[in-house]
Amino acid sequence: MNRSEKFDIAVIGAGIAGLVCAQELQQAGYSVVVVEKSRGVGGRMATRRVSGSRADHGVRYLEPTDEFLQQLINNLKIPKNSPDAEVMLRLWTDKIYQLTQPQGPIVPMAKNCYIAPQGMSSVGKFMAQDLDIWFSRRVQTMEPIAEKNWNLSLEVTSDGATEKPTEVVAKAVVLAIPAPQALMILEKPVAEIQPEFLHHLGCVEYDPCITVIAGYSPELQENLPEWQAIVFPNNDDLDWVGLDSSKRLHPAQPIFVIQSSAKFATTYLNSSDLQSLGKKLLEHTAQQLLPWFNNPEWLQVHRWRYAFCRQPLDVSCLTTKLPLPLVGAGDWCGGNNIESAFASGLAAANYLSQIKIGNVMFDS
Ligand SMILES: Cc1cc2nc3c(=O)[nH]c(=O)nc-3n(C[C@H](O)[C@H](O)[C@H](O)COP(=O)(O)OP(=O)(O)OC[C@H]3O[C@@H](n4cnc5c(N)ncnc54)[C@H](O)[C@@H]3O)c2cc1C
Numbered sequence: 165m166n167r168s169e170k171f172d173i174a175v176i177g178a179g180i181a182g183l184v185c186a187q188e189l190q191q192a193g194y195s196v197v198v199v200e201k202s203r204g205v206g207g208r209m210a211t212r213r214v215s216g217s218r219a220d221h222g223v224r225y226l227e228p229t230d231e232f233l234q235q236l237i238n239n240l241k242i243p244k245n246s247p248d249a250e251v252m253l254r255l256w257t258d259k260i261y262q263l264t265q266p267q268g269p270i271v272p273m274a275k276n277c278y279i280a281p282q283g284m285s286s287v288g289k290f291m292a293q294d295l296d297i298w299f300s301r302r303v304q305t306m307e308p309i310a311e312k313n314w315n316l317s318l319e320v321t322s323d324g325a326t327e328k329p330t331e332v333v334a335k336a337v338v339l340a341i342p343a344p345q346a347l348m349i350l351e352k353p354v355a356e357i358q359p360e361f362l363h364h365l366g367c368v369e370y371d372p373c374i375t376v377i378a379g380y381s382p383e384l385q386e387n388l389p390e391w392q393a394i395v396f397p398n399n400d401d402l403d404w405v406g407l408d409s410s411k412r413l414h415p416a417q418p419i420f421v422i423q424s425s426a427k428f429a430t431t432y433l434n435s436s437d438l439q440s441l442g443k444k445l446l447e448h449t450a451q452q453l454l455p456w457f458n459n460p461e462w463l464q465v466h467r468w469r470y471a472f473c474r475q476p477l478d479v480s481c482l483t484t485k486l487p488l489p490l491v492g493a494g495d496w497c498g499g500n501n502i503e504s505a506f507a508s509g510l511a512a513a514n515y516l517s518q519i520k521i522g523n524v525m526f527d528s
Pocket residue numbers: 176177178179180181182199200201202205206207208209221222223224225226227301302303304340341342345349373375423468470471472493494495496500501502503505
């Protein structure tokens with residue numbers, strides 16, 4: 165087996181930014197590899213299989229502008245009005261409720277929320293079609309080598325990925341991962357990279373989030389609240405409670421997804437007992453909403469260290485040509501949501517297409 169494989173462009177991260185970027189570059193004729201540390205695509209656009217169903221424990225919904233929806237659907241290669249588009253993305257609700265004080269009135273806010281009945285990760289799976297993605301490979305370091313190439317060293321993160329080489333050589337690299345994780349990869353070549361590029365990366369800050377997925381007795385199915393989702397502005401512990409099972413076509417039991425506030429997650433970020441954290445969040449939910457939230461049939465907990473970008477940059481992607489072409493992209497460029505991640509992935513692809521990687525030499 166070869167120790168390394170060569171490409172025009174390596175994209176690190178198979179979240180929405182990395183996937184859209186890789187698709188654009190591949191369609192423009194470049195040889196592209198996507199390296200992903202986990203076993204699936206979508207990144208924070210994540211869905212977990214739970215108790216015979218699915219639950220979105222990352223992105224809750226898409227709230228697209230018309231242009232964004234059109235662009236996303238174009239990218240999914242589905243004509244806007246075809247029945248397939250219905251299956252991939254459908255309107256879940258046109259209002260989200262807001263609770264500003266415990267046991268207070270819940271106030272509706274108009275919002276068109278689109279979801280994927282198969283789970284939000286299915287959007288990522290669709291966008292990943294025809295891409296060469298190396299799963300279970302974490303990029304540990306990267307450094308410039310001879311002939312104007314980057315060399316990426318990969319660590320195997322789980323079984324089943326052993327057939328791929330442990331190094332990737334590429335003319336250009338897209339860091340489609342949260343900025344703090346990008347900085348870790350750049351520790352080795354730090355002296356060779358433009359200080360301004362590193363400075364901007366270092367300015368980006370993220371808030372964490374703890375997510376609970378909880379399943380309740382099917383008997384409650386007849387007795388569910390009228391709302392699909394509630395946000396809790398300014399609450400110390402809770403940020404969001406969503407009736408996730410209402411996104412599915414034939415739910416067998418009520419499943420709720422509860423997301424903590426940034427404050428709660430920061431306080432308990434390094435706790436080793438996730439189940440207790442989950443129970444704590446359910447207690448808070450029961451206090452705010454209905455007592456039976458305290459009595460799930462089962463619960464699962466996920467910790468997001470880099471959940472929401474608190475301090476994004478005011479650029480659509482971060483670029484440098486020194487020592488070699490390197491682009492940062494993701495939700496931390498130009499916003500803090502799926503829409504900015506998508507736009508940033510497109511901007512990164514556009515930038516690399518313009519400076520012409522591969523057979524065409526460019527001035528550095
Ligand atoms: C709980 C939660 C709820 C959210 N809800 C919403 C919502 O409702 N609406 C909305 O618009 N946004 C929401 N967001 C934010 C949204 O998920 C992100 O803005 C968006 O998904 C970011 O996409 P991305 O491609 O930039 O990064 P990511 O999705 O984080 O993708 C980065 C990928 O890189 C991989 N990776 C990281 N480091 C390495 C490495 N060293 N080597 C290889 N691979 C690596 C990761 O595994 C990941 O797959 C939510 C986020 C969370 C956590």
